[in-house]
Amino acid sequence: MGTDQEPDTKKLKGADLLLFQNVLKEVRLQTHSANKYMIELEDALIEQAAQLGNRDALTMLSFKALDDTTGEYTEDDKKHAGIFINELSKLKHPLVFKMGGDYHYRKQNLPKAVDLYKKFLKLDNDSFMASEVYRTLGMILFQQQKLMQAKVLMEKAINLAPASKVSQAHFMLGLINEIDPLKARYHFEMAASEGFMESFVNLGFLEMNYFNNLGKAKEWFKLGAELGDSNCMIGLFDCYMKEENWKNAKITYDKTSKFLKDTNSNVNLDELRATAIQQMNLRLSHRQDKEVTGQAQPAKDPVGNASNEKSRWDV
Numbered sequence: 659m660g661t662d663q664e665p666d667t668k669k670l671k672g673a674d675l676l677l678f679q680n681v682l683k684e685v686r687l688q689t690h691s692a693n694k695y696m697i698e699l700e701d702a703l704i705e706q707a708a709q710l711g712n713r714d715a716l717t718m719l720s721f722k723a724l725d726d727t728t729g730e731y732t733e734d735d736k737k738h739a740g741i742f743i744n745e746l747s748k749l750k751h752p753l754v755f756k757m758g759g760d761y762h763y764r765k766q767n768l769p770k771a772v773d774l775y776k777k778f779l780k781l782d783n784d785s786f787m788a789s790e791v792y793r794t795l796g797m798i799l800f801q802q803q804k805l806m807q808a809k810v811l812m813e814k815a816i817n818l819a820p821a822s823k824v825s826q827a828h829f830m831l832g833l834i835n836e837i838d839p840l841k842a843r844y845h846f847e848m849a850a851s852e853g854f855m856e857s858f859v860n861l862g863f864l865e866m867n868y869f870n871n872l873g874k875a876k877e878w879f880k881l882g883a884e885l886g887d888s889n890c891m892i893g894l895f896d897c898y899m900k901e902e903n904w905k906n907a908k909i910t911y912d913k914t915s916k917f918l919k920d921t922n923s924n925v926n927l928d929e930l931r932a933t934a935i936q937q938m939n940l941r942l943s944h945r946q947d948k949e950v951t952g953q954a955q956p957a958k959d960p961v962g963n964a965s966n967e968k969s970r971w972d973v
Contacts, residue, residue, distance in 0.1 A: 672712025679703040717753045752781040789818035793827045825852035839868045858882035859889045883971045904941045909973040
């Protein structure tokens with residue numbers, strides 16, 4: 659019979675440990691879990707990889723030290739981290755430029771971030787990390803109103819990564835392509851398919867105002883409303899007003915008003931939709947008068963909702 663043998667840890671490389679860490683990280687992100695022991699294991703794997711001389715791991719630990727606000731790392735640790743970063747920059751290690759760009763982007767030092775991102779792209783322009791860099795550069799250009807340049811970078815981003823990783827890039831392309839509703843809808847739907855909540859309200863108003871599909875618009879607005887998006891709640895109210903479904907409009911108005919009050923929102927629905935609310939109240943009052951005199955008419959059938967799922971916003 660054979661005997662159990664211990665694995666030969668001497669053959670382990672830093673890259674192997676980082677591969678394991680990346681697998682754990684991906685599982686954590688996909689399952690939306692935050693088990694502290696798993697996170698500690700990830701940190702331990704990075705530290706062990708750094709001890710084995712892995713440059714990616716050294717870069718990750720160095721920037722973790724620079725970003726630390728908890729006191730886990732001393733000023734001396736941060737000084738040494740800066741030395742490692744300088745040395746890795748001299749060696750033109752790609753990750754140090756990417757993480758350096760991320761660091762300065764978080765600090766809103768945009769010129770420095772852009773400079774480091776460009777240095778990274780000279781070394782690596784066709785990887786998953788390059789996709790992240792293109793997306794962030796696109797965000798910077800979008801903020802600067804350089805929309806066509808931002809569009810090119812966002813398109814590069816989505817071509818280098820799976821849809822699950824580029825939902826924000828699709829969302830930004832939806833905004834940039836607002837003059838082309840078909841393209842805008844495609845990109846918003848791609849973002850929404852990955853749960854990018856900000857897409858729901860845009861899809862709702864596109865379906866309502868451009869494609870005139872109130873049923874589809876209500877589906878998107880209900881999804882957003884369930885997640886606490888007040889703009890989607892208002893959009894749902896608008897749909898019922900367009901349908902002249904005064905009863906459901908009033909129910910949605912009441913729910914939205916209560917939500918805005920409970921969340922201390924600074925949105926004033928009565929001012930925002932003053933004319934529509936006045937019309938709704940007038941119609942309901944007229945309808946009540948008819949009911950009193952026995953002349954009530956059947957309510958107008960609303961446009962059907964294509965979804966069979968019920969939510970608290972189904973009325």
